[in-house]
Amino acid sequence: MNLFRNKKKLRSFKEFLYILPFILLVGVFSYYPLYGWMYAFFDYRPPQPLTMSNFVGLKWFQSLVSNPVKTKQIMSVMVNTLVMSGITVGTSWLPMFFAIFLNEIKCVPFRKAVQTVTTVPNFISWVLVYSVAFNIFNNTGVVNHVMVAWGILDEPVQFLQKSDHVWITQWLWLTWKNLGWAAIMYIAAITGIDEQMFEAAKVDGATRMQRIHYITIPSILPTYFVLLMLAIASFLTNGMEQYYVFQNAFNKEHIQVLDLYVFNLAMGSGSYSVATALSILKSMISLILLTIANGISKLVRGESFL
């Protein structure tokens, strides 16, 4: 019996050895970078290695609030981050309605075509989105050409180099890229609704809007709720690629979100230590947000989404 148990244990450990190389990869690329947080507590000036740098304690964290220039910069970065995330969360119901009304289309080939075509932008990179934007909106692009020809504009405008409405235009690009794809999850949820419910409602004389209101929306609300919680959990994480490719000297003031600011601080001006300090704060706050969102999920739906 004892021997048998040991043999089993041996096998379970052998199986662990099989996955060990992959565990090590995760360790190196996802956990080991946490050690890089050390840089936030040293006066690190490349190419000097960390071991030769002076320990400065919380100096960099303090500089975030005590240095008026930096504080002002961070305030403006935070405004950008919060406003853009706010717009995204505030309009997070759009994909749901995109799916609901797409489902109302009775002509199947048309519906399929719309679904295929509107998900394509999700699969191209932000660089390509920027390239599309540039080619369409630059001086000789189609938008300027048509607007001048129709007399809406007197002369071509450099749309991408304007500092007005950056928050809105960035949201529009994000929506262009994501809306169709984000709707797929809801389309799947709608497909899962029992067809008999709709039939019964029809027999009872429910109008189309009533059916949407009383059957479709309540059925897919749980999906929306989970996605909303995830959006709240990643409120500080806008990603930097979109804003990096669209940023230029003219719109920088309004386009710099936290992720991009951290990148620019480190790779642009070489302030690795300050950038790391900001990274740490961001990770901490994000973790708190995730816990809160998960807590709300447990409270409302009785299950966590992690």
Add this chain to the structure above:
Amino acid sequence: MGSVKKKKRQEQSVGDALISVAIYVFYAAFAFICVYPFYYIFINTISNNDLSQKGMIIFLPHGIHFENYVKAVKIPGLLNAAFISVSRTLIGTILTTISTAFLGYMFTREHLWHRKFWYRFVIVTMYFNAGIIPWFLTMRNLHLTNNFWGYILPTIVSPFYIILAKTFVESIPKELQQAAEIDGAGTMTLFYRVILPVIKPILATVAIFAAVAQWNAFQDTLLLMTDNKLYSLQFILYQYINQASSLKQLVNSSSGSAVAQSIATVQTATSIRMTVTIIVVAPILLIYPIFQRYFVRGIMIGAVKG
């Protein structure tokens, strides 16, 4: 009484019809803005370059020629970047798919040593990371900057794909594995002979997701690579958008006497920008319609798991 009811029904159907029309118009318009940009850029690359530069090509190509694509090979760095992008996509996709299949299977092995802990150890990295600057500093310490493997190694273990694969393996009847185990199949034999053939569909999904991600990756080049021999297509496209005018001299001067060239086919900043854009986006646009169902299945399994 009867006529009132009739009238009401009529009003309702008129309203309904109006809603239907509005729905069709909206989706047709949205589909149009998703497709037209790609079409617009494409027809410009095969049109008379002079007309194209003036923004005259809007709906139909004029003076069709393919010089832009023939001369694209002369754009400095383009061929090399294409080689890098294709290599990282091939190697990265193969390794990611293999590791996903194996880990997805291993994490269903009930006797795996501390299975739950290691599974969480991997999955948590989806929600929590050190931030890009500590990650960059770590990569530099590991000598993965200006190193092709910097593109590959961090992407091999990907928690989201592992969730997909594990969910799929769990849906396979347990009897299948048990029968093979009674016949004396070990952990690895089971994986090769029983699991792998069955989970092919989900691996196709994962492979396509991974390939698109590798092809589209931009941020890793931006962070890790300063050696222009390692630049990816996405990265040089971004550079070309901002410096196309200086490139056009290089391309044109290297193509023999400028006199022999007609104004219709001589390279312009616009033509270079648009041609490279099409070259970079073409693989995605070509595979997308073929593999759409795999994408959709991926997100649906992901949605079930939340």
